[in-house]
Amino acid sequence: MAPDSESKTVNKENYLNNPLIHQDRIRTGSAWVQSFDCSHMRPLIICRGPIRKEAMDVFEEMGIHHYGILLSEKDSIVYQNALAPELRKLTDPTRVHRVPDYTGANKEERAVRIRQIINIAKTNGYNSIFAGYGFMSEDAEMVEAMEEAGLNFIGPCSYTQKSAGMKDQAKRTALKTGVSVTPGVNNATSLALFAKYGKDGLEKCAADNNLAVDFAACADDEEKALALLAASYDAGIDVIDADDIGRALQVEASRMLAEKPNNRFRLKAIAGGGGKGQRILQAANSYEGATLEERVAKAAAKVPGLTRECLVELKTNGVGDNKNVLIEMNIDTTRHQEIQVVGNGQWCMTLGGRDCSLQMHEQKLLEVSVTVEELKEAIEVARAAGKQDELQQLEKDLVILEKMEREGALFGEAVKLDSVGTFECIVDGEAHYFMEMNTRIQVEHRVTELCYALRFTNPEDASDSFRVDSLVEAMMLLAAHGPRLPKPTREARSAASVEARLNATNQALQPHAGGLIENWSDPIDGEIRDDQGISLHNPDTGVFMKYHLAGAYDSNIALLLTVGDNRKHTYERMSEVLRVTELRGKDLATNLEFHYGLVNWFLGNNINARPTTRFIVPYLTAVGLLKQAANNIDLAHAYASLCQTRIAQAGEQGRAVSAVLETKQLLLTRPLEKLMAEPHLMAGWLSMHRAHFDLRDGHIHWLTNPVQVLAETYHFLNMDYCGRKPAANMIWQEDSQVLADAVAFYQTLATKVPAKSFDELCAVLAGGAPAGFSDEQWADVQAAHRGYQLGCQILSLPVYLALETGFFDLKVNTDLSIHIPERLTESSLQAAMAKVLVPPPVAKSDEILAPTGGMFYSREAPGMAPFVEVGSHFNAGEPLYIIEVMKMFNKVNAPFAGTIKEILVQDDGTIIKKGQPLFKIEPDEKVEVESPEAINARRQSATEAFLATLEI
Structure with a gap:
């Protein structure tokens, strides 16, 4: 809770510790206000990272002192190198619970983990579960199990999770409620079932597999298929497998590729999130072929393999798993926008938007607020400056935002959202399409809560009210008192906000596992730092406590945020935060410099620029060309x-x-x-x-x-x-x-x-x-x-x-779109510049080295043949192995052609280090190495060319 007026914010601690917090409001408020006390809640926190520390802070402020935390043995806590920041605060060992892994590696382990969590909660007196934004926060099965066990899930209920959490069901709900959706196919499992058994063979399939299905209650064949599939999931059997689904998607992809041969398409496993479980299918016309049919066939042939990759990455390829994979038109010029939604199951409202277009590999990097108030002010500034093209774009953005907010509230009501969720959309020109609803709090939720607060008013006394600034606090209030909470109004806090995700990545934004943080400068005024408490010093000695980034889960180190009077002011403050931040350690690589360069690129070009999700890779390529020169x-x-x-x-x-x-x-x-x-x-x-x-x-x-x-x-x-x-x-x-x-x-x-x-x-x-x-x-x-x-x-x-x-050729147009030179989109140049930014380990001519640390896999999925064996000949661009880094599966392709002489890593799941030899090979051609003399001559020639441009 916060007072009606407050300082804008300095650092995270000052931001959280408002003069009037929940406990003070409960103590001094009216009887109606006091009725929303949450001190009876005793939550078990089963998430990690910044959200875990934030939840602990918010719960303490709410007077909730009996809470516990779950630690995984694979968490980024290595006790020998660093005391977990949470454990510096939560010193009662009876409230710290440990499990091998948060979710388990497969469906069976996941079920075991759910039972463990319920047992921990019941045994230790917890009555609620907070899952944050990771792991099982969107697992309908887990939420339902918690509810059946009598535990209060602090998040959307199982009905909402089922209706909106799975991408296929969410799209069906959106279509029924009149929400615009991305064109594509969302019933691959049904199509695979029809192809395998025929529409007339579903009852026989159910009988053969001893599945009880009430086909008479189904309105059509699609409902019959869904009912049969649901029964198979409950029984833990497969009536169709990943290969069946891949073949069904291949048929659909062939049709879609033929209709739009210049379009790329996106495959998405229904349980994915954060970019995981997604793959891009290249356009038909990107393949060689004398006829369109040949090009379509070559493109569509990739679909079964991409389908398996999506499922393997999410570990939903086991027997009895729901293996549905969507295929959608990939709108390459898309802007990724999302709407913050809050509801109690009866009412639903929105809190503005966030632009998350600045991303790479589906992982968000820089997120900025999008609000009605901010857009209206920017419109007036553009009008006063006579910038007609910019004015028109900003006016379009305002119309789109208002539409997305209306649809977000409508969809939230349709799925009976009773907590906090996110309505995710893609914006293409003047059109927008619903992608999915995240039935959880988002990593970037602070971008919204820094701009808006919630005002709850007594329905019987308009002068009696309280304000909530924290979305985590809102989740707790909704879990504890949801049906009684009246629909709030939103109140503006700051005009604009921005968040930079500080990740453990190298200069090319590739995940960099491991690393030891040895020192981190303190936050400055205006900086909000969510870092799990890593940068807090030892309270007794004042010394920074070293922190080891294990990299078992994700690459995020911290979330850096700030606010301003407008977007330009916000970016200027973020630039200053990044400028003075000093982060040092051993084997430590972060994207701190990338963020500093990117924020200043927008400040130097146009802060109102509208980048698309395809901006970052060309931008990195332009930076790589600078480095090469x-x-x-x-x-x-x-x-x-x-x-x-x-x-x-x-x-x-x-x-x-x-x-x-x-x-x-x-x-x-x-x-x-x-x-x-x-x-x-x-x-x-x-x-x-x-x-x-x-x-x-x-x-x-x-x-x-x-x-x-x-x-x-x-x-x-x-x-x-x-x-x-x-x-x-x-x-x-x-x-x-x-x-x-x-x-x-x-x-x-x-x-x-x-x-x-x-x-x-x-x-x-x-x-x-x-x-x-x-x-x-x-x-x-x-x-x-x-x-x-x-x-x-x-x-x-x-x-x-x-x-x-040609660095300045990457620029902002007058209509706020970004001109990306065609050459910066060439995949060969992009790959070459990534190597310039992060040169690969120097290898001998007869070996292939690991480009980064991670987990080695020799095959696409368990039970499948390895990509290569001893004696295999491979061509440049063909897959050699998969490396899992920060929970992302990266297929590594051969840089040149050759023959495998020896495989140096024998077992899948082996942890490998950057520069470690993986294969002994015999290249088809001898690699030419540039001599020192040639290098010196090249550098001298380039230097003389520069000197000729000077005014001397």
């Missing part, structure tokens, strides 16, 4: 050549010029070295400086004083002088003084020499003494100016790299 530059040679030219131009003053250039060398080159080493930082820097230069006669010309650019660069890179920092991480003290003197010189000069631009200032400085200066004074000013500008031409290097690689 940077690798070709010899910075030391470039600066030395620049110095030689300036010394030669100075004539008799050459010695003095040489001394100045030598003094300034590290001042100028150290930030450039960091930009060239960290391409994501370079991408952000370039985006923010795009308006600071232009091209004149083929030369890069600075419109902004390079001294100012240099000072901003040190700040951008968080290299400002600070006595507490290691020297390697900041500007050196002597260089800081030189730069400060230069900045002060131009600031003072600006007060005495009026000039509207740097060009105009340079023109004044090239002439005679203006009023107020003697000739001698003016000569000193001119000399100081020349000295401060000496060597600054080297700052053009990142700009040159951007121009050479």
